[in-house]
Amino acid sequence: MIDQQQSQQRPAGRYPQRRRRRPLVIVAVAVVAAIGLGWLIWAAAVHSRPTVSGAIHVWKVASDSSVTFTLTVERPDPSVAATCRVIAQATNFETVGEKTITVGPGTDRLTDVHDSLRTIRRATSVSMSGCTVQG
Known part of the structure; x- marks a missing residue:
């Protein structure tokens, strides 16, 4: 007969540990989006006032x-x-x-x-x- 400890280890061994990369990906996407938005605002401000x-x-x-x-x-x-x-x-x-x-x-x-x-x-x-x- 299978004891309780073995029955809990068996399902845990079937699935890999969850990766903790998700917060890193979210931060990286937010940084890239902020840089892109900053560039867009800068470009719009510079080109909205032509010199001639x-x-x-x-x-x-x-x-x-x-x-x-x-x-x-x-x-x-x-x-x-x-x-x-x-x-x-x-x-x-x-x-x-x-x-x-x-x-x-x-x-x-x-x-x-x-x-x-x-x-x-x-x-x-x-x-x-x-x-x-x-x-």
């Missing part, structure tokens, strides 16, 4: 090989020079003209630049591709 931005507000097709436009550039610090890339596109979204506009240092946060752009064929839209601080 621009937009095309008015444009007109002057001919089959030319467009005119008004580029508005906004700089929080007007003493910095900026460059903006303007592109013209055809009906099939092919770029038919491009130009880099340089806006020198000034005193106003908003600067309007009136200019024209030569195209290789008739353009149907004009847009600003991006602005950067010169330096």
Whole structure:
């Protein structure tokens, strides 16, 4: 006959001891999540305030090989020079003209630049591709 001590040892021997890694895994996941959230907040804060931005507000097709436009550039610090890339596109979204506009240092946060752009064929839209601080 099996005594009581043997009957208790038998089920305990069948199953391995429970590992104690779960708290370590939870702490590691929490640390990685906190680092990721911190980076996300930092990136959002830095990129939500660009040093320069621009937009095309008015444009007109002057001919089959030319467009005119008004580029508005906004700089929080007007003493910095900026460059903006303007592109013209055809009906099939092919770029038919491009130009880099340089806006020198000034005193106003908003600067309007009136200019024209030569195209290789008739353009149907004009847009600003991006602005950067010169330096």
